[in-house]
Amino acid sequence: MMTWWETLRLALDAIVAHRVRSILTTLGITIGIAAVTLSVGMAQGATASISSEIGSLGSNLLTVQAGYFSHDGGQPMDPSTMPTLSMEDAEALSDPTIAPDIAAAAPAIQSGFELAARDTSIGTQAEATTPAWLAVQSRTLAVGEFFTPEQYDDGAAVVVLGSNSASQLFGDPGAAVGQTVTANSTSLLVIGVLEQSGGMMSTDDLAVIPLTTYRDRLSWGEEPIGAIYLQATSADRLTQAHQEAAALLAGRRGAATSEEAGIMIVSQQSLVQAMEQVTNVLTLLLGGIAAISLVVGGIGVMNIMLVSVQERVREIGLRKALGARRRTILAQFLTEAAMLALVGGALGLALSAGVAWLVTTLAEFPVPVSLPTVLLALGVSAAIGLVAGSYPASRASRLAPIDALRRE
Amino acid sequence: MTATTPDLAAGPGASEALPVLQLRGIWKTYSTGTVHVHALRGVDLDVHAGEYVAIMGPSGSGKSTLMNVIGCLDVPTAGQYVLDGEDVAHLSDNALADIRNQRIGFVFQQFNLLPTQSAWRNVELPLWYARVKASERKQRALDALARVGLAERAHHKPGELSGGQQQRVAIARALVTDPALILADEPTGNLDSISTADVLGLLDELHAAGRTIVLITHEAEVAARAQRVVHVFDGGIAGIDEKAATP
Known part of the structure; x- marks a missing residue:
């Protein structure tokens, strides 16, 4: 061999x-x-x-939504019995005595905006929300300020732009602060631009305004709250926060479970998974x-x-x-x-x-x-x-x- | 078929030494379906140490089959074949491979050298299969090449050598294992007259040096170099010409 x-x-x-x-x-x-x-x-x-x-999204973020899902094979729901969220839900959720593992709650109404600057206009996603939104979403500002509780209470005509929206309207995000944009013939003062969120689920095409402003000047009729963003006290309290929110919302509706009440609570982690x-x-x-x-x-x-x-x-x-x-x-x-x-x-x-x-x-x-x-x-x-x-x-x-x- | 030489009738252990090659009643039958072709019909043949025997016959006579049996390339259907003291008629594939490797040196009509390998690499090939160490292999290959007068061509590839030189390399390859038998199958069939004389001269030299040689040919001039010519016809031995007295 x-x-x-x-x-x-x-x-x-x-x-x-x-x-x-x-x-x-x-x-x-x-x-x-x-x-x-x-x-x-x-x-x-x-x-x-x-x-x-997972890190950039804020691993302690939960999103509460109501409505549009049914377990009985997609039967169209009667709009009058459609489950909704309210400001009171958000207030209850932010009460540390009721839900100790929830640090903050930010109710929001999402809608599409047509934003116009001097010579351009863009379609963008709008979030009408409370000052808590910034912390709950783990976002930071690149330039300027987020709206204050005072501005929120006053229903001030101010807007904070996502970085993409700001650069599309003004070329340079830095140049946006102090400018005026028009939405549905309402003038809004740009007071800040958000830092890029980056990553694949980025939300940089965005305009954030106070919920009060939206209700006073921009919406027709009483639009219900679209979503409530919840921040758990820490990432490892997420499950508890989830349970507390589910129990609280079900209890407020006299239902046994949040599913029965037509409430869905999603964590960003589950999206990532x-x-x-x-x-x-x-x-x-x-x-x-x-x-x-x-x-x-x-x-x-x-x-x-x-x-x-x-x-x-x-x-x-x-x-x-x-x-x-x-x-x-x-x-x-x-x-x-x-x-x-x-x-x-x-x-x-x-x-x-x-x-x-x-x-x-x-x-x-x-x-x-x-x-x-x-x-x-x-x-x-x-x-x-x-x-x-x-x-x-x-x-x-x-x-x-x-x-x-x-x-x- | 009776071609037994008288001294072999005495059998092994007689005054003569045991023959290198002893075939008794060798039959080879090829069967395809119901057709049976008898290529060999009971051949008896003995070749003694140091003999130079030519096997002659026209094509279809069975001489190629006889050569295959002698070379352990094929096993006989019936009969007894003792090579260098060992009964090889019914050995396994592997045992036959070892017998071919150690006891027989082949020289083919087509030379059958590996074209990509140098002369000494070709010559050492049987030693690979004999599990010889690399250094010893090279030395023995070079010695064998020197023996056939090609020492200075050791590093040439077959394509760089003449037909006669290629056949000399093949003979060196046959010698390198120091086999009991050199079996040459039409060794001059592909050579011109000068190279033919050259190669036959070399075989004569090897014979003179005591090698046992069996040469298969259909050319009378080539066969004439041998001591003894065995004529094969129709699967049997038709006659034996003795050129000189058997030792």
Whole structure:
């Protein structure tokens, strides 16, 4: 039996002897491995940015909403019996004696605004809310001030803009403060611009105004509260805060549970978890498609190894005549196939590292290629080579030396 | 078929040493479905140490089948074959591979050198399969090449050598394991007259040095170099020409 080193040298000789063919064969594996590592890397990058989102969203945020969901298969609800939220709900929720784990509550009415500056106008999302909103949403101001409780009580004609809205209207967010915007022919003074929220669930297209102002000047009729944002005292009190809010709101409506009362309480974490599930499915999908290309690459290796065995029938015959045992021939061709696939896998990793670097620098989207991925990719490509090579190798090893030598 | 030489009738342990090659009643039948073709019909043959025997016959005579059986490349359907003191007629694949490796040196019509490997790499090939250490392999390969007069061509690839030189490399490869038998299958079939003389001269030298050689050919001039010519016809031995007295 030859030593492993000699077997490797022999395989390398055969691969180098058919350079072009070897390169074309490995291309399938190269593309397959690159596709798998890149799609896994992208999914990991997406998951990582979603995880960092948890922090930026404020992990102690709960959103209370009423209405539009039913458990009986989407029967249209009667508007008069539609569950609603009220200012009183918000006040009760912010009472520390009733709900000790809720630090603050900010009721809000959301609507679409047409905001006009001197020469531009934009459509933006508006939040009519209380001064507590800033802290509850864990937002900060880039320039200017948020509206004060006094301004809130007075129903002052002021607005705080999201950074996108501010730059769309005034070019530079810094230039917005002190300017006037018009919404439904009501003039509002820009008193502050929010810091960019960043991340994927960003809310930078935004105009925040006092709820009182909205009700006095901008709304027609008595619009109900759309949502109440709750801030738990800390991230680990979130579950308790959730339960307290649910019990309180159900109790105020004489219902056993908040679901029965038509109240839904969502944490940002549950949204993040839902998004993570989506990315997991995406990972599987992308990875699966990429894995198919790997299988195709493996079939390519098998094909080429069959051709190689066919071409080298005389060589195999000679080796057997000179004393090579069946296992030696088997090992020779298996090693060759595994080495082809392994070289393809290594090239694929190099390719994906290059593409990952490009995507990370150009698109500023992190595509990590981790060590476990690298090792897994190499292991998988070697395994593909062994599986794809086993049939051709066993055919080679079973050739009878005379038949093999006779073949012209 | 009766081709038994008188001294072998005495059997092993007689005054003569045991023959290198002893075939008794060798049959080889190829069956495809209901058709049975008898390529060999009970061949008896002995070759003694140091003998130079040519096996001659037209194509279809069974000489190639006989060569395959002698070379342990094929197993006979019936009969007894003792090679260098070992009964090899019914060995396993692996055991036959070892026998070929250790006891037989092959020389083929097509040379069968690996085109990507240098001369000495080709010559050391049987030693790989004999599990010989790398350093010893190289030394023995170079020695064998020197033996056939190609010491200075050790690092040339087959494509850089003439046909005669390539066959010399192949002969060096056959010698490198120091086998009991050198089996040459039409060794000059692919060579011009000058190279033919060259290669046959080398075989003569090896014979003079005491090697046992069995040469298969269909050319009378080539067969004429041997001590003894065995004529094969229709699966049997049709006659034996003795050029000189058997030792």
